[in-house]
Each structure stands twice: as structure tokens, then as C-alpha cells.
Amino acid sequence: MDIILLGPPGAGKGTQASRLEDERGMVQLSTGDMLRAAVKAGTPTGVQAKAVMEAGELVSDAIVSGIIGERLDELGSGPGLIFDGYPRTAAQAEALDGLLTARGRKLDQVIELVVDEDALVERITGRFTCAKCGAGYHDVFKLPIVAGVCDVCASTEFKRRPDDNAQTVRTRMAEYRAKTAPILPVYEARGLVRRVDGMADIGEVTAAIEAILDGSAR
Secondary structure, three states: OOEEOOOOOOOOHHHHHHHHHHOOOOOOHHHHHHHHHHHOOHHHHHHOOOOOOOOOOOHHHHHHHHHHHHHHHHOOOOEEEEEEOOOHHHHEEEEEEHHOOOOOOOOEEEEEOOOHHHHHHHHHHOEEEEEEOOOOEEEEEOOEOOOOOOOOOOOEEEEEEOOOOOOHHHHHHHHHHHOOOOOHHHHHHOOOOOEEEOOOOOHHHHHHHHHHHOOOOO
């Protein structure tokens, strides 16, 4: 089963994709990761992408589609796919259809993790991690048992990502809406779009996605 997982930064796409990989053997295809890997590996499309990036230009839809095609050929027909960050335009959606069809595959579901902007801002801006072991905490939802001491390694040093601030989060949300808006109608017309409450507990979100994939969701 091949799906697109949609949602703004902080919605939990990475967490849910990892769970699907662990539990169902699916493979997450992140365009950013694939682009860097293709450039590093020196694939034909990766060489093209490197030249474009070194010239300070944006990588074209054709190059991105080429990198996805190369990765699909590597994976063969075995694992189900989770597309993350692609497609972002109607043209890319059309290109993806061609890539899948040429390899005897098809898109089965488009799942959007729906979030509340204000709640997402609170979720993200309250995050911090242990500077030593990377254990995650939150100002409201998950404080260390002993104030100022990591539960895992007992370190007393913590850090926050500089971009985990309200203004940046709201900018990301706006960018997501602008980039996602063009493709949702394409897939809604085909009856592929399903929505999940991304603000629910992680386990509940996973269960909702599983139900969609298993065909038991209403």
C-alpha cells in the first residue's frame, strides 16, 4: 500500500511514519533525504541536482521526480511507501501518478494529520531536550521528574531548538497551507483523502491511521 502522509512540521508525521515502518515494513520517502542521498551517491539525477544546487538555483520538479523514480527502482515492488514532502503541487501529483503507474503501483491513501494552530504552537515552543542524551521534555506535558535533572542520564544541561518559537511555527503553518492547498482537491476528487486528528495521543493517531489502511475506518 502506497500513501501520502500530510501535515505541518510538528504534526507528528515523522513519528507516525517511523511506526508504520516498524509495524508494517513500509518505507518513508522524504524528498529532502532522498535528494541528499542521491547527490552523495552520485546517481545520474543526483549529479544533475548537485549542479543545480551549486549554481544556487532551485531543484526542478523534473529532477525531484527523477530522484523518486531512482529510489522506486531500488526498492522494487516489495514494501509499501510513505511519501513525505512530495507531491506539493498539482504538477507533481500528476508526475507521481506516472512514476507509480510505470512501475505497476498506485496511490492508495492520502492521510492528513489535522492540527490546531494554537495548540501546535504550544506543543512545539515548549519542547526541550537533554543536551547529553537527547531525551525529550516539554514545559507543560513532560517535565523531568526531578526539576533540572534528566530522567535518563541525570545530566543537568538542556537545550532548545532556536526555531522552536511561536513566529517560526506560525510561518511554517502558513507555508504548509500554501503548499498543500493545490494538491488536496486533486486527491479529494479521487476519494483518496482521509483526515486524522493530529492533536490526539500518539497511540490514538497511530490507531486511526492503521484503521484507514486496514479499511476499517468510517
